[in-house]
Amino acid sequence: MIYGADRLDVESAERSLAAWEEDFPRPLVDLSRLRRLDPFGALVLVLEARRAQEAGGFLRVLLPQGVEGRALLARSGIERLLAGAYRADGPWPEAPGGEAEIDLVEVKEEEGVGRLVDGLSERLLDRFPLGESGTRLLAQAMLELLQNIPQHASPEKADVSPFGVGALQESEDHLHLVVADKGVGLRGSLGTNPRFRELDDSQALEAALVQGTSRFDRPGRGGALRRIRELMLRNAGRFFVRSGSGALWQADVEWVVSAVCPFPGVQVSIRLPRRLFE
Amino acid sequence: MTEATFALSRYGRRVGTRAEGERARKELLNSLEGLSEGSLLVVDLTGLDVLSGSFADEALAETVARLAAGALPGRYLLVRSPSDELLEDLESKLKGRRLALLALVRETWRVLGHLPPHLSQALEWLTARGEGTSQELSETLGVSVAGASVRLTELSRLRLVHRVQKPRSMGGIEHWATSLVSLKKAP
Numbered sequence: 482m483i484y485g486a487d488r489l490d491v492e493s494a495e496r497s498l499a500a501w502e503e504d505f506p507r508p509l510v511d512l513s514r515l516r517r518l519d520p521f522g523a524l525v526l527v528l529e530a531r532r533a534q535e536a537g538g539f540l541r542v543l544l545p546q547g548v549e550g551r552a553l554l555a556r557s558g559i560e561r562l563l564a565g566a567y568r569a570d571g572p573w574p575e576a577p578g579g580e581a582e583i584d585l586v587e588v589k590e591e592e593g594v595g596r597l598v599d600g601l602s603e604r605l606l607d608r609f610p611l612g613e614s615g616t617r618l619l620a621q622a623m624l625e626l627l628q629n630i631p632q633h634a635s636p637e638k639a640d641v642s643p644f645g646v647g648a649l650q651e652s653e654d655h656l657h658l659v660v661a662d663k664g665v666g667l668r669g670s671l672g673t674n675p676r677f678r679e680l681d682d683s684q685a686l687e688a689a690l691v692q693g694t695s696r697f698d699r700p701g702r703g704g705a706l707r708r709i710r711e712l713m714l715r716n717a718g719r720f721f722v723r724s725g726s727g728a729l730w731q732a733d734v735e736w737v738v739s740a741v742c743p744f745p746g747v748q749v750s751i752r753l754p755r756r757l758f759e
Numbered sequence: 760m761t762e763a764t765f766a767l768s769r770y771g772r773r774v775g776t777r778a779e780g781e782r783a784r785k786e787l788l789n790s791l792e793g794l795s796e797g798s799l800l801v802v803d804l805t806g807l808d809v810l811s812g813s814f815a816d817e818a819l820a821e822t823v824a825r826l827a828a829g830a831l832p833g834r835y836l837l838v839r840s841p842s843d844e845l846l847e848d849l850e851s852k853l854k855g856r857r858l859a860l861l862a863l864v865r866e867t868w869r870v871l872g873h874l875p876p877h878l879s880q881a882l883e884w885l886t887a888r889g890e891g892t893s894q895e896l897s898e899t900l901g902v903s904v905a906g907a908s909v910r911l912t913e914l915s916r917l918r919l920v921h922r923v924q925k926p927r928s929m930g931g932i933e934h935w936a937t938s939l940v941s942l943k944k945a946p
Binding site for chain 2: 591592594595598599602613616617620621624625628632700701702704705708
């Protein structure tokens, strides 16, 4: 199925994921009309490429035709994470001398998480010297979300390569952090505890994000996702998490859980107002 | 009471992961073990930008849990922070574990975590006075001596006050409770 949207971002990624799923493991990724790409869309594309590669396939990519779209894709910096898991209708566009617009990090083990967070935070502070409170919030979220990948995305006995990535992008009115993996997802992680084995994806989302549930029974474990959701709420941030076939949107004072196209792992999007950094 | 300081900034400006917290806890417990009985270790958060819930739970809440369970008798822990904001995740972890820890924020003290009102009241009384006995607490609060003694014993078990034995003038010994802080309480 060909689905050629002009945007691949947190609001529109569901339609692309559903279309890609039909041709998996050789999904046709039509970026020919691309005009908008955010870190969420970029990481979903990276995860899809890894999934396809592991299943013996690859992405079939129709590259952007317009100058703007080509520049967007080039400046996203995702080509290095696609690891050759694609075939395109031409050479991948190269960045026209500018720096990558999206800061991308790959999380391989818990040991390196602190360094990744320090690196991203210091770059933010260089960029926004007065934005300490915003940077602190993002650093807090990054620390918890990035360490969740080695801790929960591939729990004991799970034969899954979680491939965790993080991305940060500055835009006109907000800073956008995305942390995504293709591991076992919240239901898979919580399900390792017999008490939560019966939860479906939507229930697992609510358990983790609203009740602060963890697969561990030990006191003190869990609650990180709930805490991040609360922090975003307090700071006028926008928060979106999808896992498996469920997704939770937190906007203003309400949260909504809905069904989405099944996709492995957990993908988290956090958007904080730019004024927190200025 | 002798006092030593343990600076968390040795682990970086933004701490951290659960594994890093576990390593910090081992060093924290070693530092506590190296102190003589009746000593206080002040965990100083100066220089930190972020104290994550995962790190705080492993390094601090777990240490508090071990002390409250009876490890390292006579050693006390409190945390000093330049801001309340930095303590939010630690407080939430302590509440989840139903534990309490004293915190000094600038020139005031407060209890982080969970402390029932009757213990909180006894702690405030003791901190305002510096030291006292069950008899004195019972007279102030209008409760039985046994009730006052239970309060001080529980605060001592939670390592929120130090209890010592002193000889009575008429012979025998009596238990005195001593405050760990001598500052005003946060409003």
